[in-house]
Amino acid sequence: MADPRRRGGRPTGARAGGRPPAARRPADPARLAAYDVLRAVRVDDAYANLVLPDVLRKHGLTGRDAGLATELAAGTIRRQGTYDAILATCVDRPLAKVEAKVLDALRLGAHQLLSMRVPAHAAISTTVDLVRARIGQGPAGFANAVLRKVAAHDLPAWVRRVAPDPGTDPVGFGSVAHSHPRWVVAALTDALAAAGRSDELDALLAADNEAPGVTLVARPGRIDRDALAAQAEGEPTAYSPVGVRLPGGDPGALPSVAAGDAGVQDEGSQLVALALADAAEGGAGERWLDLCAGPGGKAALLAALAAQRGALLTANEAQEHRTALVRRALSLPDGSLAPGVEDVVTGDGTAPRWEPGTFDRVLVDAPCSGLGALRRRPESRWRRQPSDLRTLVPLQERLLGSALDLVRPGGTVVYATCSPVPAETVSVVDTVLAGRDDVEAVDATAVLPGVPDAAGPTLATGAATVQLWPHAHRTDAMFVAVLRKR
Numbered sequence: 001m002a003d004p005r006r007r008g009g010r011p012t013g014a015r016a017g018g019r020p021p022a023a024r025r026p027a028d029p030a031r032l033a034a035y036d037v038l039r040a041v042r043v044d045d046a047y048a049n050l051v052l053p054d055v056l057r058k059h060g061l062t063g064r065d066a067g068l069a070t071e072l073a074a075g076t077i078r079r080q081g082t083y084d085a086i087l088a089t090c091v092d093r094p095l096a097k098v099e100a101k102v103l104d105a106l107r108l109g110a111h112q113l114l115s116m117r118v119p120a121h122a123a124i125s126t127t128v129d130l131v132r133a134r135i136g137q138g139p140a141g142f143a144n145a146v147l148r149k150v151a152a153h154d155l156p157a158w159v160r161r162v163a164p165d166p167g168t169d170p171v172g173f174g175s176v177a178h179s180h181p182r183w184v185v186a187a188l189t190d191a192l193a194a195a196g197r198s199d200e201l202d203a204l205l206a207a208d209n210e211a212p213g214v215t216l217v218a219r220p221g222r223i224d225r226d227a228l229a230a231q232a233e234g235e236p237t238a239y240s241p242v243g244v245r246l247p248g249g250d251p252g253a254l255p256s257v258a259a260g261d262a263g264v265q266d267e268g269s270q271l272v273a274l275a276l277a278d279a280a281e282g283g284a285g286e287r288w289l290d291l292c293a294g295p296g297g298k299a300a301l302l303a304a305l306a307a308q309r310g311a312l313l314t315a316n317e318a319q320e321h322r323t324a325l326v327r328r329a330l331s332l333p334d335g336s337l338a339p340g341v342e343d344v345v346t347g348d349g350t351a352p353r354w355e356p357g358t359f360d361r362v363l364v365d366a367p368c369s370g371l372g373a374l375r376r377r378p379e380s381r382w383r384r385q386p387s388d389l390r391t392l393v394p395l396q397e398r399l400l401g402s403a404l405d406l407v408r409p410g411g412t413v414v415y416a417t418c419s420p421v422p423a424e425t426v427s428v429v430d431t432v433l434a435g436r437d438d439v440e441a442v443d444a445t446a447v448l449p450g451v452p453d454a455a456g457p458t459l460a461t462g463a464a465t466v467q468l469w470p471h472a473h474r475t476d477a478m479f480v481a482v483l484r485k486r
């Protein structure tokens with residue numbers, strides 16, 4: 001008599017009340033959702049953070065299931081460089097010849113096997129179910145065979161097998177072990193060296209692979225930080241006097257966030273806005289400008305600080321749709337502009353509409369490579385190209401030049417980036433200052449005295465800059481230079 005198990009048939013009574021047979025097992029919704037996010041990022045050039053809410057809604061995921069899908073998607077995208085190096089040794093053809101949608105699923109499976117506490121049998125069977133449901137039976141068998149090979153070692157053992165020797169090729173090792181493109185590791189190596197932190201590369205790259213916690217800003221004059229911490233059941237941030245670190249949960253559900261009295265904002269970004277407000281005494285009667293304001297996080301904090309000090313903020317942004325975001329960030333629930341806001345405008349900051357000397361303080365939060373915020377945007381390390389700097393650096397220089405023209409004698413300009421790469425930070429400031437004799441650089445560490453170990457590279461003038469780091473400060477790698485017009 002034929003053995004029913006051989007035909008995939010159901011032995012009488014064997015599965016009663018147990019798992020359905022593989023061919024009929026439905027794919028797990030959290031895995032399907034993560035897979036859909038990977039597809040949207042790959043096919044539609046989507047941003048994982050932006051598509052996630054819709055995908056979670058489509059799959060009806062909330063609470064822990066939504067958290068699982070988010071970690072599956074974001075973690076897989078962040079660590080895909082390491083997983084690809086491992087998968088390449090488990091597949092009998094070049095990875096480039098594996099169908100992209102199958103590779104997405106293999107990466108998802110590898111993430112569960114190597115970086116999450118999912119038991120191997122569950123990581124493999126759920127991935128195989130997903131491939132069967134979305135791609136087909138043949139690829140499901142292939143995924144099963146490949147993931148069984150991946151399951152043979154844990155992550156440290158795999159890294160020892162597939163990464164270059166860190167002694168002879170530290171950049172190559174960092175690239176494979178910590179899943180960053182090689183050029184990004186080289187750029188971050190230079191950035192750390194310029195700040196005197198050459199021995200921190202591993203820590204920085206590892207921090208880029210951690211999901212950032214959620215921090216809130218309590219906008220001064222609108223909600224007290226302690227009240228926000230109590231409402232959100234969070235802790236005060238270490239350096240920003242207006243920040244609250246959350247244990248988890250949905251910050252959008254908080255009444256103070258819904259009302260705009262508080263907002264989600266990285267602690268480093270809060271410190272940038274505070275630097276402009278604290279870079280000079282007083283403020284009463286002053287006009288402040290945020291030259292590159294979209295989507296408006298720093299502008300919202302600046303407006304609150306301006307209102308407290310009797311100053312008025314104008315927010316400028318080049319792209320119309322981002323100006324709309326700024327306007328929303330700077331509006332009260334009734335639609336009127338928040339206290340402290342003079343105007344919100346769309347305009348090219350390199351060809352500003354205002355007369356020279358119009359403003360007392362200007363923030364240039366320049367468009368940049370974002371290599372200091374990689375943990376926040378899972379796919380960005382794979383999208384950025386070294387050639388991006390060729391267009392960004394001249395734009396950064398022009399924007400800083402405009403800002404210096406727009407500020408009155410004695411006024412202050414803060415130049416900031418969410419990149420620690422010297423080409424976008426000190427080099428930009430040095431280049432612009434070399435071309436003019438009406439500006440002096442101020443010690444930026446003195447403007448943010450509460451942040452320890454924050455000195456960045458020194459400017460050619462000898463003035464200190466501030467450089468924050470994910471691994472040292474648990475913030476994005478914000479750069480700050482403070483300049484004063486003579």
Ligand SMILES: C[S@@+](CC[C@H](N)C(=O)[O-])C[C@H]1O[C@@H](n2cnc3c(N)ncnc32)[C@H](O)[C@@H]1O
Pocket residue numbers: 269291292293294295296297298299316317318319322347348349350365366367368
């Ligand atoms: C790093 S983001 C600013 C983030 C913002 N300060 C915040 O905290 O939400 C840089 C912004 O500069 C804008 N931008 C790019 N080129 C510009 C230009 N020529 N003039 C003004 N803004 C520009 C970009 O559209 C982008 O919104």
